[in-house]
Amino acid sequence: MLIQVCVNGAREVAEHPRLSADEHQVAAEAAGAVAAGAEAIHVHPKDAAGLDSLAAEDVARWVRAVRVACPGVPVGVTTGAWAASGVEDRLDAVAGWVELPDFASVNWHEDGADVVASALVNRGVAVEAGIWNDEGATAWSRSPVRDECVRVLVEVPDVAEAEARVLAEDLVARVEAMAPEARILLHGEGQSTWAVLDLAVARGLATRIGLEDCLTLPDGSPARDNAALVRAAMERLPPSHLG
Numbered sequence: 001m002l003i004q005v006c007v008n009g010a011r012e013v014a015e016h017p018r019l020s021a022d023e024h025q026v027a028a029e030a031a032g033a034v035a036a037g038a039e040a041i042h043v044h045p046k047d048a049a050g051l052d053s054l055a056a057e058d059v060a061r062w063v064r065a066v067r068v069a070c071p072g073v074p075v076g077v078t079t080g081a082w083a084a085s086g087v088e089d090r091l092d093a094v095a096g097w098v099e100l101p102d103f104a105s106v107n108w109h110e111d112g113a114d115v116v117a118s119a120l121v122n123r124g125v126a127v128e129a130g131i132w133n134d135e136g137a138t139a140w141s142r143s144p145v146r147d148e149c150v151r152v153l154v155e156v157p158d159v160a161e162a163e164a165r166v167l168a169e170d171l172v173a174r175v176e177a178m179a180p181e182a183r184i185l186l187h188g189e190g191q192s193t194w195a196v197l198d199l200a201v202a203r204g205l206a207t208r209i210g211l212e213d214c215l216t217l218p219d220g221s222p223a224r225d226n227a228a229l230v231r232a233a234m235e236r237l238p239p240s241h242l243g
Contacts, residue, residue, distance in 0.1 A: 002206035003233055004185065005030065005038035007226050009212025010052050010082065016211055018225045021050035023062045027069035032227035033210065037234040040074045041066055042105065042208065044083075052083040054093035063099045076103035076128065079116055087112030094119045103128055103150060108143065109136035117145045126150040128185070131171060132157070141178040151183045151206065158190025168196050172203070189213040194236075201236055209233045 007030050013019045020026050023046070030041045045062035047053040059077060066075045084090045090112060094104075106117045107130035117127045129149040131137050140146055154171045156164050168186060175182055185206040188196030193214035200207035209229045216223055218236075223229045 006210035006212035060099035164192030
């Protein structure tokens, strides 16, 4: 069962002591998470102002730093629409990448998802399809690159646990009905994080954890770092999933 660590996200660095606009510090966070059990890394490259960036120089700096700290571990990045001013800017950015990540997430409720995903595939970058809601699920189901996605990220928003479980079950069922062979990674954020992670474990699905999604441990106490979150996730796996 794959556990991916999402080490920083679009959060402001002031939200947690282990968040940083310095790629080397975040790469060290990723290394700690890998040592704790994570098998893939999702990172948001930042520009000089500490904002999410798809620019070639920023993606190269961040991907290289993480790869040096975590040799052999797959590294993925965001292509979220907030990181560029428009679809054409996202396409230009992907075309200019000189250090290619192993994979990149594409949110299918955003404009231009099909063409951004196609550009990634054409460059040899695997695509994770981000499905946040019914709109995204429907758009992905009709996408010409649907079957080329390496994984489907079923992403549940920051809602109460009971609602999170209902949303997760519904979105997973929709994806499974549309693409029975799809590899699903199920995760939540904020207060939905641990309930959705437990559901992923129960369903035998891949999942993710990290400071992008959650700042607290299952008991509500602050997480010291990404490694602490990964260790807490590993403790929730049944013995059959542990090496």
